[in-house]
Amino acid sequence: MSGTPTLxxxxxxxxxxxxxSGRRVLLVEDNALNMEIALELIGSTGAVIDCAENGQQAVExxxxxxxxHYNLIFMDIQMPVMNGLDAARAIRALxxxxxxxxxxxxxxxxxxAEDIHAAGxxxxxxxxxxxxxxxxxxxxxxxxxx
Numbered sequence: 602m603s604g605t606p607t608l609x610x611x612x613x614x615x616x617x618x619x620x621x622s623g624r625r626v627l628l629v630e631d632n633a634l635n636m637e638i639a640l641e642l643i644g645s646t647g648a649v650i651d652c653a654e655n656g657q658q659a660v661e662x663x664x665x666x667x668x669x670h671y672n673l674i675f676m677d678i679q680m681p682v683m684n685g686l687d688a689a690r691a692i693r694a695l696x697x698x699x700x701x702x703x704x705x706x707x708x709x710x711x712x713x714a715e716d717i718h719a720a721g722x723x724x725x726x727x728x729x730x731x732x733x734x735x736x737x738x739x740x741x742x743x744x745x746x747x
Contacts (some may be wrong), residue, residue, distance in 0.1 A: 625649045633678060655688075672746055686720065710729065
């Protein structure tokens with residue numbers, strides 16, 4: 602019976618996106634296409650997303666928000682005006698409790714060990730490489746938003 606499709610009852614079905622409705626994410630990305638892709642992928646989870654196009658806008662957006670407003674920040678590294686490393690440091694230096702505790706995750710094509718180490722030294726909690734891997738993004742969202 603060649604050519605007959607077989608079903609594997611042990612196969613794992615594709616993972617459905619988790620529901621993070623009511624959770625707030627600040628997405629910081631200067632590239633319009635990368636922003637659009639990230640908005641689509643993160644938005645499919647139901648999370649509410651605010652956007653900033655550079656590190657300075659991210660710091661201002663975070664400063665202007667009520668304490669505890671953001672549950673997670675995804676931060677590009679290479680941006681005009683203020684890069685992601687400086688923005689993470691500036692957020693961590695703010696005089697408010699959530700500035701020290703909000704998870705900040707680097708989203709960058711810079712994936713060398715020294716780049717990831719620099720992100721950690723700037724106060725970031727993790728790193729998601731670009732192009733974005735959907736499985737890793739979902740795992741990151743689960744880890745920090747669950």
